[in-house]
Amino acid sequence: MPVNSFDDYELTWKPDKQELKTPMYRSLAMLMEADIKSGKLIANTKLPPQRELADYLDLNHSTITKAYKLCELKGVIHAIVGSGTFVSPNANSSSSIVNQSDTAIADMGMVLPFFNHNKSVKDIVNEVIKKPLSEKLLEYSNPLGSLSQRIAGAKWVSQFGIDCHANNTIITAGAQNALAIILLSLFAPGDKIITDPYTYPNFIALANMLHIQLIAVKHDEQGMLPNELDTICSLENIQGIFLMTSCNNPTTIPLSNHRIRELCFVIKKHQLLVIEDDVFAFMKKNKVTPVCSLLPEQTIYVSGLSKSICAGIRVAYMCFPQKYLSRLEQGCYNVNIKASSLNVEVVTEIIQSGLAQKLIQEKYEMAITRNCLYAKYFPSVHCEPESYYQWLQLPEGYSGKFFEDLMESKNINVYGAERFSVGDSAKSNAIRIATCSPATEASLELGLTAIKKAIKEEIPLSTP
Template sequence: MPINSFDEYPMSWKPDIRNISAPLYIAIAHQLEQDIKDGKLMPGTKLPPQRELADFLDVNLSTITRAFKLCGQKGFIYASIGSGTFVSTDAASNKMLLPANHATPMIEMGSVLPDNLVNDDIARFMKKMLNEPSFSKLFQYGRPEGNAWQNEAVMKLFELVNFQTDQPILLGAGGQNAIVGTLAALFQPGDRIGTDPITYAGIKTAANMLGIQLVAIQQCQGEMTREGLLYACKNEHIKGIYVIPDFHNPTTHTMSVETRKMIAEVARQKDLLVIEDAIYSFLKEQPLAPIASFAPDKVIYIASLSKTLSPGLRLSFLVTPSALRKKIMETLYNINISVSPLMLELAARLIHEGVAQTILEKHRAYAKQQNALVNKYLGDYDILGEEECIFRWLYLPDKFTGVQFELLASKAGVQVYAAERFAVGNTKPVNAVRLAIAAPEAQLEQALIILKDLLESNGDYAFVD
């Protein structure tokens, strides 16, 4: 029994550890996790101080510390130095943002995928490869960095985004694979990485899996500030940062050159590693120089093809500081053994023969067409996104939260994703949703009509299960 009586004491969480068989810290962590999943502890709830909770349960402080650490590594709770420990904003949400099989027809505006209009072009190109005598050699293991001709193709692609490097290119099986490999190679469980307060869900799932904590960096006008970065270095002890400078997912923001230079400067000053996710950079007609061009010794630059050419081209390209290259290459080898030589050769040929560039132009033209439709129906609302971007960020009227609107839209047959899915730590998400815009034109127009009707409704979501 607890030493002190807490019957009338206002604690936000009072676990019951009677009749447990597991080690105490595991049992407490399990109960905390379960209470969050069951909705007994809501996102943003401030948990009791560790010492207070230890007193209540009559256990050692180290037991509570270990339990909180376990839940923190899984992403269920978030510790803010000087403020306390909170239930993570997204603790109860599904962080895997992939198209689902729905019992009823659903128009997909949740998952960000490029249009599939060019897949026939890629298939025709691949059929030509099938008739070549050497085609069967593409079913062997590949090299971790590709051959000179393939590297030349990647460099050609990098020219489109004003990036030049003399470093060899490492290969990954897609952008997410490259992110996981980089995190696993360079960070340890318990390490902290700075991100935007609202960020790509994939970095959150990867960090949770590896026991890495994400820290929201203070922003001004959608960009990290120098003061925010320096504060996080001093007080949150971050070891690195993760950024998406072009068409930030989900907010669509493109980072200014000044902020790119500032991040490079702070990275050098504070010995930070920067993971630069350039997954959408190829879609920009007038791209800015990447952060890697300002601090090549501190930046791991990741580009990939699935969002810009075709989802089936699961291929990513990494440019790393020379001192980190071996460690990242070994980690990618342990994860992948090899990327597909067939995919690599196909991508290299598409680039060398100008087909990839033509595909990018087609994607941009289609995105502009789709975005014109979005503007037609939702232009009166606060909606962000450039005309080449394949998703938009819709700020909602005050009568909706993101979660409420996502549920309403789903009930009406349209899948969108709420800001809560992208929130980091105890960040209070804005009332917003991300809209992917690559659905077939007729479907997109139908979905936009539905969303506009919902926005114009009285905000009654009582009918949602």
């Protein structure tokens, strides 16, 4: 027992000493994670200083350090230099984006990209199946996709300003699959990747599973701040950066072309590997300059087709520098051998036939109409017309998770800010509203009416 016993000391977290087993650091990390997941340790709780916890548990300081580091790698806690270590804002929130209810009055949680266009895709599926030797599409084949399929992929990304050869293109089973392959192939546990304060929740979940640490950099209305990025890269050993160039998920912020050039200067200076997820590039009439076009030797560009063509046909194109070919090819094979040849051939036919551009135009027009409705209900807030979703700030002091639960009790789905938060640099008083997801415009208006009413009448009367 240490000379100065901490048995009666007021610590914000007192793990049960009797539950600790060897190796002590791993056991302690498991106890911490369990208390966080159960809600015993709530978001933003400041954890005990490592030396105080070491004294309380009668353990070496290095044991506590290793336990904290393990939980930090899992994304459930984060450290702030000079302030301490805190429970992460999204530690108790689901970071998985899945359907909440099939019976919701208005489902505006998950982004559901206008399923009424699937009839046109079904017709192409039937045409592909009727072709001679179509049964070959049900066999194993080149894990990267056939040459003609990769040529179609290169053609697809060229409309977004990407000059990519078929030999530098891999076809994956959707954008999320591409992100998993990139992280598994090119990063290691303990690596650090820069993101926006709010970012794609499934990327957060992937990084946590692989023990890759995400570090948020502040942003403004033009996107991530270059000076902040430069400062963090000078202080930390950063390996990569994750950007959603055309439309950040969930804030809808598109990077301005000027800001992209500023960021590229910093990225090149610190030799960061860029993961550019540009799934919403098709929604922009005035195309955003992709980072990949400016730093082709440092960027892996991902273009998923679930939002633009068909959600159920899981296909994405990944364009990359030649130096990463063998590692990405091996990663692709190890994760899922290959994307479905049938799905890829269907998408190839959709692109080559010109149907892809027709689908894009129709979905674009529908999104504009939906967002005009949103603007009618919330005229005093920013509305991004070229988006499948909107980012709505709530009154100060009322969390996104609170409002998400409140609306769920009314059988309406939205997603709170905590699902998208990285570290502590983002406020939690916001929700993402997927305007594309309700089956009809009438259903969208029902949902928007309920949200507006709840903000006006129920939030001030409720406990955050």
